[in-house]
Every structure is written in structure tokens, then in C-alpha cells.
Amino acid sequence: MTGPIAQEIAQRLTAAFAPTQLEVINDSASHAGHTGDDGTGESHFTIRIESAEFEGVSRLQRQRRVNAALGDIPGQRVHALAIQARAPGE
Template structure:
């Protein structure tokens, strides 16, 4: 089986988790994702990561070697946006 691409990982996450912003970078083995979702409201970092793992399902064990994440609510994302 070929290694997944960042676009594949992005598609997998988007299919299982509504996101207002989603970026994935990586080299086929190691990935970094910035994920913004209203579903993260009221969840701590562990709860947010568990929600992403739920969206990825068995792919985390079978296809994805390593995934680092930055998980934010829409309000947190807006706070860190550059001010014009």
C-alpha cells in the first residue's frame, strides 16, 4: 500500500469531522495538521485529539505513521490570525 499524501489525510479528517479550516503537511510518513472545528468547544487537548483519531478511524493504525496536530476552536483560530 502506498503511503498517504497530505491531501489524503486532509480528506480523511474532513470526511469525519466538520472543519472550518484544515491544513495538512507531511512527507508520507510524518504529518502535521492544523485543524479548526467547532466540535472542539469545551474539550481539552486530549479530547480534541481523540476526536480527530475518531475521524481517522483505523487509518491511524494502518496507514498513518505519525500525526502531530494543532487543534483549535474557531474563536481560538481567529485570536491568532494576524491583525490587519
């Protein structure tokens, strides 16, 4: 089951990038008891996103754009995000 933070991540990224592919993977169980585990079960995520919005954009700029679209989620409501952002065909 997908929790509320994972759903919000997917909604924000869909609105910002109209992705052709999007996966929001909850990695929190792998980090239970570690730094950043707040007990909610939604502290660590991997995001895999493909969008035409990333064509001609550097890897760093893609990550910055994803983080900006997520607003207060990274660093405040989620401890860690792994972002894999690509353009179609990459």
C-alpha cells in the same frame, strides 16, 4: 503535490468536523531515513484543524476525536501525526 494519504486525511477530517480551517502538512522529508520512514514519502504529518466541534472539548479529547476520524491511518499507514486542534477564536 499532495499524495493519496494526505488527500484521504483531508477528506476524512472534512467529513467528520466541517473545519473552518484545515492544513495537512507532509513532514516526511524531514524524517527520511529515520524510524518510521517507509519510503512512500507519506509517513509523518502535521494536522492543523479548526472546527466548532472542538468547542468546550479538552486537548486530549480533541486528539482522540481526530485519531478516531482517521480510522486506520494513524499507526498503521502513517508513522507519526502531530495534531493541532482548536475551536474558532482560540
